[in-house]
Amino acid sequence: MGETEPRTSVHNHRVLIVGAGIAGPTLAYWLAHHGFTPTVVERSRQVRGGGQAIDVHGRAVDVLTRMGLLDAAHAARTGVRGMDFVNARGRTLARTTAFTLTGGVAGSPDIELMRTDLATMLLDSTRATTEYVYGDHPVAIDQTASAVTVEFASGSAREFDLVVGADGVRSATRSIAFPADGHRLHRLGRYIAIGDVPNFLGYDRWETFYAAGPDRRVCYFAGAGSTRVMFSKTAPDLDVDRYDEEGLKALLRSHFAGDGWQTDRLLDEVTATPDFYFDDLRQVHMDAWHLGRVALVGDAGYCASPSSGLGTTLAIVGAYVLAGELAAAHGDHHLAFARYDRRMRPFVADCQERARRGGNLYITRPRFWLQLQQIRLSNLRPLRRVMTGLAAGSKGRIGMGVTFPDDDRGTA
Ligand SMILES: Cc1cc2nc3c(=O)[nH]c(=O)nc-3n(C[C@H](O)[C@H](O)[C@H](O)COP(=O)(O)OP(=O)(O)OC[C@H]3O[C@@H](n4cnc5c(N)ncnc54)[C@H](O)[C@@H]3O)c2cc1C
Numbered sequence: 001m002g003e004t005e006p007r008t009s010v011h012n013h014r015v016l017i018v019g020a021g022i023a024g025p026t027l028a029y030w031l032a033h034h035g036f037t038p039t040v041v042e043r044s045r046q047v048r049g050g051g052q053a054i055d056v057h058g059r060a061v062d063v064l065t066r067m068g069l070l071d072a073a074h075a076a077r078t079g080v081r082g083m084d085f086v087n088a089r090g091r092t093l094a095r096t097t098a099f100t101l102t103g104g105v106a107g108s109p110d111i112e113l114m115r116t117d118l119a120t121m122l123l124d125s126t127r128a129t130t131e132y133v134y135g136d137h138p139v140a141i142d143q144t145a146s147a148v149t150v151e152f153a154s155g156s157a158r159e160f161d162l163v164v165g166a167d168g169v170r171s172a173t174r175s176i177a178f179p180a181d182g183h184r185l186h187r188l189g190r191y192i193a194i195g196d197v198p199n200f201l202g203y204d205r206w207e208t209f210y211a212a213g214p215d216r217r218v219c220y221f222a223g224a225g226s227t228r229v230m231f232s233k234t235a236p237d238l239d240v241d242r243y244d245e246e247g248l249k250a251l252l253r254s255h256f257a258g259d260g261w262q263t264d265r266l267l268d269e270v271t272a273t274p275d276f277y278f279d280d281l282r283q284v285h286m287d288a289w290h291l292g293r294v295a296l297v298g299d300a301g302y303c304a305s306p307s308s309g310l311g312t313t314l315a316i317v318g319a320y321v322l323a324g325e326l327a328a329a330h331g332d333h334h335l336a337f338a339r340y341d342r343r344m345r346p347f348v349a350d351c352q353e354r355a356r357r358g359g360n361l362y363i364t365r366p367r368f369w370l371q372l373q374q375i376r377l378s379n380l381r382p383l384r385r386v387m388t389g390l391a392a393g394s395k396g397r398i399g400m401g402v403t404f405p406d407d408d409r410g411t412a
Contacts (some may be wrong), residue, residue: 010035011331012161012293016150018138019167020047022115023298023315025122025130027166029067030323032129036331039160040130041152043137043167047119052194052230053078053102053221054118055309056111058399060316064111069121076117078103078223083207085372088260094375098388100207102221102309105388110399114226118312138163141177143293162333163294164322166315169284170242171300178291188281188305188355189236193252195273197266199227211368212259218266229266231256238280248278281305283352289344290337297322302348308355313399318344324405339405347402 013036017024020042028038042048056064056073064073082097099105103112123132140151141163151157165173174183201208203222210218215234221227233255240248249271256263270276282305289301296302298315305311322340329336378387 010327012326012333013037013331014159014161015039016041016138016148016158016160016163018163018165018173019043019171019298019300020119020123020132020134021166021168021298021315022119022122022312023300023319024166025119025126026063026067026316026319027164027297027323028126028130029122030320031326032126034323034327036323036326038126038130039133039158040126041133041136041138043135045135047116047123052115052228052306053080053112053223054115054312055103056113056118056316057310057313058110059402059404060313060399061109061111062404063316063320066320067125069125072121073111073113073118076113076121076225078112078114078221078225079205080112080207080221080223081205082106083209083375085209085211085375086261087210088212090261094372096375096378098378098384101209101219102207104309114223114228115312117225137167137172138176141173141294143177148293161293161331162326165294165296165300166298166319167300169279169282169299169303169305171284171296173294174284174286174296174300177294178286178296182288182291183284183286186283186285186356187236188283188307189238190232190234190307191238191278191280192306193231193248193270194228194277195270196275197227197229197269197273200265200269201262203227210261210263212256212261212263214368216256216259218256218259218261218263220262220266229270231266231270235280240278240280242278242280245276245278249276252278279306281307283355285352289341290333293333295322295333295337295340302344302352304348304351304355308351310351310354310399314348314351317347317399317402321402321404328405343402343405350401351399 015036015038017040020040024040028040031038064070080100083100084092085094136152136154138150139153142149148160148163165171167173199222206222208220217232219230284303289296297318325336325339374387377383
């Protein structure tokens with residue numbers, strides 16, 4: 001447990017958190033720890049599964065440690081040991097155990113685990129202290145100087161002291177409670193499609209990358225507990241209805257069918273899986289993550305996109321910082337939200353910039369061949385360190401560039 005003693009009564013203690021992904025439950029944990037009364041409303045009817053391996057970097061590892069979840073997170077590690085790059089006939093072009101593209105450098109203290117495992121772990125750690133409402137979502141948020149009234153799709157209405165949107169990149173809290181010109185969406189011109197597949201290739205904790213074309217990649221990911229495939233494609237002018245799952249699957253087929261290696265079999269498997277996930281990658285940029293009694297955390301306020309590999313780290317760190325600032329300000333949201341913004345902004349800017357710089361790694365031909373060279377050289381012991389650093393690029397030890405409210409308690 002952390003070091004701040006819970007208080008029995010705090011100002012503005014009734015906090016509605018919208019979204020039970022990664023940021024939502026982390027925030028609920030720390031708010032409850034500091035003596036607030038969190039309620040989480042989640043649009044899905046249960047914990048949302050799906051997704052690939054995600055990374056917990058740098059200071060987010062510190063937060064999990066303070067939550068007593070480090071051992072559980074380590075136990076859930078994907079355990080992926082290395083990776084191959086293959087060609088259209090399945091021949092291995094390069095192999096390394098020095099790093100993987102999703103997990104980064106081997107032996108780093110950062111943790112790669114499946115999104116579902118982390119989401120479940122966070123939820124389990126908050127069930128006793130947090131009210132969860134599933135299958136509902138806010139449709140109106142009205143704030144006065146002293147409270148916020150939230151109307152839900154179910155028809156009910158409730159009053160809270162504060163509302164925090166943790167409802168992901170397409171946050172409804174952001175659309176409802178903030179002016180339309182208060183945020184900018186930067187499309188990265190690429191999509192990913194992910195799903196569970198049977199381990200029909202028989203790999204054991206191993207990643208396989210296939211460059212199907214200059215703009216198309218397929219990653220077969222055989223982790224300790226599950227096997228997933230991720231398709232990614234450059235698509236600057238994509239215009240899709242993300243709720244039309246059959247349409248998205250047809251689009252994926254039209255882009256990848258007949259592409260060689262195991263692509264056709266993987267397409268069949270991924271389009272049949274119930275946890276099919278599709279994301280047209282984008283970043284969220286805002287000048288302020290708070291307005292009155294409403295604030296945003298995680299992807300809702302500052303999505304860096306999955307190509308950053310830092311969305312989960314930002315969500316965990318942002319939730320911890322926000323709860324810490326509310327506690328330090330004794331519930332004074334004006335003070336706390338402003339401090340949260342100031343503390344997080346350089347960190348967010350750095351993570352978003354990394355995604356923009358590294359987002360197209362492995363996509364363009366020249367970079368791909370350069371990457372193959374780096375992977376080959378990383379197997380030579382004298383060159384291993386330097387080549388690993390180069391090839392793993394943005395996956396080095398990152399996520400350290402933020403201070404926590406309790407790092408400098410007494411001086412804040
Ligand atoms: C199903 C899924 C799969 C993902 N897979 C990957 C992946 O493979 N790789 C990767 O890098 N990132 C992935 N992400 C994104 C990654 O989880 C986030 O970037 C990161 O963890 C930040 O977390 P977050 O809590 O801010 O947002 P999210 O993890 O997106 O959580 C948002 C939560 O809010 C809920 N929600 C949305 N709208 C509403 C509403 N109106 N009312 C109430 N609840 C709402 C959602 O159902 C979700 O549970 C995935 C996200 C989801 C939801």
